[in-house]
Amino acid sequence: MGYNIGLRLIEEFLAKSGTGRCRELKETAEIISKVGFKMFLNITPTIDNWTADFKQFSLIFDENPLAEFVELPDDGRAHRELWYSNLLAGVIRGALEMVQLQVETEFVSDTLQGSDYTELRVKFIKTLEDEIPPGED
Amino acid sequence: MSTALPGPSTPIVPSSRQPTGIPRTPSSTLPHPSTRSANSTSLLVRSGSGALGSAGSNTTLHSNTSASSLIMSSKRISKYDKNLSRKSTEVSLSSFAFIFSEAIQYMHKRATGIQDFENRLNQLGYHIGQRALELVTVREGKSARRETKVLSILQFIHTTLWKTLFGRSADALERSADAANEYMIIDFEPMITQFISVPRELSQLNCAAFAAGAIEAVLDGSQFTANVTAHTVETDEHPLRTVFLIKFDPLVIEREK
Numbered sequence: 001m002g003y004n005i006g007l008r009l010i011e012e013f014l015a016k017s018g019t020g021r022c023r024e025l026k027e028t029a030e031i032i033s034k035v036g037f038k039m040f041l042n043i044t045p046t047i048d049n050w051t052a053d054f055k056q057f058s059l060i061f062d063e064n065p066l067a068e069f070v071e072l073p074d075d076g077r078a079h080r081e082l083w084y085s086n087l088l089a090g091v092i093r094g095a096l097e098m099v100q101l102q103v104e105t106e107f108v109s110d111t112l113q114g115s116d117y118t119e120l121r122v123k124f125i126k127t128l129e130d131e132i133p134p135g136e137d
Numbered sequence: 138m139s140t141a142l143p144g145p146s147t148p149i150v151p152s153s154r155q156p157t158g159i160p161r162t163p164s165s166t167l168p169h170p171s172t173r174s175a176n177s178t179s180l181l182v183r184s185g186s187g188a189l190g191s192a193g194s195n196t197t198l199h200s201n202t203s204a205s206s207l208i209m210s211s212k213r214i215s216k217y218d219k220n221l222s223r224k225s226t227e228v229s230l231s232s233f234a235f236i237f238s239e240a241i242q243y244m245h246k247r248a249t250g251i252q253d254f255e256n257r258l259n260q261l262g263y264h265i266g267q268r269a270l271e272l273v274t275v276r277e278g279k280s281a282r283r284e285t286k287v288l289s290i291l292q293f294i295h296t297t298l299w300k301t302l303f304g305r306s307a308d309a310l311e312r313s314a315d316a317a318n319e320y321m322i323i324d325f326e327p328m329i330t331q332f333i334s335v336p337r338e339l340s341q342l343n344c345a346a347f348a349a350g351a352i353e354a355v356l357d358g359s360q361f362t363a364n365v366t367a368h369t370v371e372t373d374e375h376p377l378r379t380v381f382l383i384k385f386d387p388l389v390i391e392r393e394k
Contacts, residue, residue: 040229
């Protein structure tokens with residue numbers, strides 16, 4: 001679901017924000033947090049935990065409107081298995097794919113599961129090349 | 138173990154009250170069967186003087202729950218303990234539209250027909266309505282009142298509830314000329330359907346069935362049993378004009394008289 005949202009959301013994002021190309025992933029991360037999340041969810045997650053090669057970072061959410069009123073059921077499974085906000089992971093993956101950045105995203109901790117903060121890990125895989133549609137070469 | 142037991146004694150509290158430490162937590166908070174610890178047997182032995190069966194196993198469960206809830210409570214405050222009257226920051230309308238759109242696609246895949254589709258939307262909205270009624274009442278605080286007349290509850294929905302959910306009041310509130318138990322709330326441009334275009338083969342569908350479900354829940358929750366449906370009745374100026382048709386249970390109307 002999130003992935004589909006991301007594919008469509010990037011269009012509105014580019015139209016409204018008018019941002020240009022990012023030169024490096026660091027800039028991309030800043031834009032995602034300060035412009036993207038601000039625009040759609042009215043929050044600015046903190047960017048942290050860069051790896052040494054600057055190919056992975058984490059978005060740390062102090063607040064999360066998606067999970068504002070949510071308590072996971074105490075059935076013993078939800079606290080271990082359910083990443084409630086996984087939609088957001090898909091949104092970022094879908095949106096970045098539309099600007100030729102292939103990433104992997106996953107939640108590594110969630111306040112709903114009893115962690116101290118909610119952390120979404122973003123791993124840069126590669127830059128996608130523009131592909132010419134078949135039959136147009 | 139048995140050597141540690143004290144000698145003969147006179148009961149002060151009758152033994153039927155003996156098994157202490159039975160968990161007061163609801164059963165849903167008990168740990169999953171698979172996680173019950175392996176050392177449960179030793180606990181059983183320790184507690185087992187007389188009522189080994191039930192009391193023993195309860196003690197086992199209790200020690201586990203208290204341990205796990207301690208871990209959790211030290212880390213965070215429960216959502217239930219937070220103050221509800223604080224209004225949180227608003228999110229963009231597009232964010233809602235995106236999620237709603239995905240929810241609609243999800244339901245469309247599973248629906249067997251338009252009627253079923255609208256029922257699913259209605260049910261989804263019903264959950265919103267149940268919670269919205271409680272939230273609005275809590276936030277109104279001392280000025281909150283219990284509506285007992287059909288007209289006043291409809292006005293509450295038309296104005297207060299609509300403002301909470303959609304940021305403005307609905308456009309009209311009308312009584313049906315044909316049936317005494319039918320009322321209509323009219324919205325010229327419902328917030329939730331403004332980005333939705335319905336394909337021709339689904340022209341009977343109105344996704345505002347979602348909002349209809351919310352209205353139904355609020356009415357049911359206020360003891361005005363009703364059935365609410367959403368219908369597109371377009372005019373030239375307002376192509377999305379939606380009529381929420383409220384059919385009260387005949388008993389509700391009977392009560393009014």
